[in-house]
Amino acid sequence: MGAINKKSLFVLIARLVLAGVFVMAALPKIEDPVTFTNSVAAFRVIDLDLSAWVALFLPWLELVLALGILIPDIRRSSAALIGLLLFSFIALHTSAWLRGLDISCGCFGYETGEPGTNYSWLIARNVVLLWFIFLVLRQDTRNNPVAPNS
Amino acid sequence: MPRFLREILTITALTILGAAFSLCSGLAPLPWAEPVLAPGEIRLIDARALDVLWVDARSKADFTAGHIPEAICLNDEHWETGVVALMSTWLMNPRTIIVYCGSESCATSKLIADRLRESLPNAEIYSLKGGWDAWVQ
Numbered sequence: 001m002g003a004i005n006k007k008s009l010f011v012l013i014a015r016l017v018l019a020g021v022f023v024m025a026a027l028p029k030i031e032d033p034v035t036f037t038n039s040v041a042a043f044r045v046i047d048l049d050l051s052a053w054v055a056l057f058l059p060w061l062e063l064v065l066a067l068g069i070l071i072p073d074i075r076r077s078s079a080a081l082i083g084l085l086l087f088s089f090i091a092l093h094t095s096a097w098l099r100g101l102d103i104s105c106g107c108f109g110y111e112t113g114e115p116g117t118n119y120s121w122l123i124a125r126n127v128v129l130l131w132f133i134f135l136v137l138r139q140d141t142r143n144n145p146v147a148p149n150s
Numbered sequence: 151m152p153r154f155l156r157e158i159l160t161i162t163a164l165t166i167l168g169a170a171f172s173l174c175s176g177l178a179p180l181p182w183a184e185p186v187l188a189p190g191e192i193r194l195i196d197a198r199a200l201d202v203l204w205v206d207a208r209s210k211a212d213f214t215a216g217h218i219p220e221a222i223c224l225n226d227e228h229w230e231t232g233v234v235a236l237m238s239t240w241l242m243n244p245r246t247i248i249v250y251c252g253s254e255s256c257a258t259s260k261l262i263a264d265r266l267r268e269s270l271p272n273a274e275i276y277s278l279k280g281g282w283d284a285w286v287q
Contacts, residue, residue, distance in 0.1 A: 030168075033178040034187060035196060041189065042274070048189045052181035060168030064161055077157035100272045 011139045014132035015069055018082060021129065022066030028109025029059035039106025043096055061085075069136065076140045083133040090126045093119050190263055192276035194284045197248050203240055205249040207262040208282065212252065218285055224249075224262060233269060240273065250278035250285065 029036040033055045040051040040058075062085070068078030093105070097119035105122055172178035187193065204221035206213045213223040222239065224232030240247065247266060251258040259277035266275050278284065 030172060030177065033172065038187065038192070049181070052179070056169050056172060056178050056181055057165060060172070061161070061165045063168065064164040068161060068164075074157045074160050077154060077161060081158075081161065 008139070011135050014135050018079075018129060018132050018136070019066045019069050022062045022069075022082065025108050026059045026063035026066060029055065029106075030063065032109060033059070036106055036109065042106070043092060044099075045092065045095070076137070076144070079133055079136045079140065083130060083137070086126050086130045086133065090123055090130070093122045093126070097123075187279060188260070190260065190276055191279045192248060193279050197246075197276070197278060200248075201245045203236070203243075203245050203247045205236060205247055205262065205266070206282075207249050207251045207258040212282075216286075217282075218250070221250075224266075225258065226262075229265075233266075236266075237270070240270065244273065247273050247275045248278050249275065250281045253281045253283040 033052075036059065037048065037051045037055040040046070040054050041048045046054065061081075065078045065082050065085070068074040069082065071078075089107075107122070169178075173180065204218045205224045206217045206221040207225050208217075208223075209225065210223060210228065213221075217223070222232060222236050224236055236247075247263075247270070249259040249263045249266065251262075259281060263275050263277045266273070280287075
């Protein structure tokens with residue numbers, strides 16, 4: 001019983017950490033979408049026009065998912081989508097790292113700190129968050145084993 | 151309706167509402183409108199927050215008359231000497247390079263920035279919106 005409670009507590013903390021991280025990531029980008037557009041474009045994966053659309057919707061999606069992971073009605077889908085986003089971010093950072101791009105991550109809005117991006121840190125951070133998502137999804141599936149289409 | 155689909159639709163609807171709020175409140179510019187910043191441009195307020203290597207793309211006379219502290223003079227006339235000085239400075243301490251010219255309407259900074267992107271493909275290079283005028287204001 002004690003072990004179950006400890007596990008549940010850890011998953012709850014993981015859930016709160018994920019929500020906090022995504023809220024903190026979303027708010028500065030919602031406040032300054034133009035700067036975030038440039039950060040997205042700097043990855044040189046999509047052009048500036050498409051970057052503007054990404055900069056408009058992605059921060060709101062992050063905010064909705066951050067809150068959604070705490071709301072029982074939508075928390076499983078929110079967790080799954082956060083997992084997908086984290087996979088995409090890891091792929092994006094790995095791609096930028098391999099191409100030798102020296103750019104700002106833009107993960108939490110415009111980052112000023114040291115020049116150059118520490119890609120290994122960014123990827124490690126997202127892998128840890130992905131592990132949190134795995135724990136959250138596993139607990140949600142165990143607690144609510146009803147088929148998704150019911 | 152399958153539960154998963156219902157959840158995804160809820161999340162999508164909330165996201166669209168949020169984006170609509172950004173557009174209606176003026177927080178975000180219309181994505182299909184002319185961008186406030188041209189591709190590769192940066193505002194002075196953002197540039198000031200960075201560790202920057204400034205590049206002055208104006209004429210030597212304008213550079214001598216006044217320039218941003220520690221800026222390197224680099225224009226088409228003195229390209230060879232300027233680019234050598236820039237590269238040696240940048241290689242010692244790689245950082246964001248921002249090129250500026252005289253004013254909002256000048257295009258030299260964008261042209262020099264484009265040339266520099268070819269010479270230094272790994273560098274983050276911008277042109278300063280508003281140029282020298284923005285700095286002296």
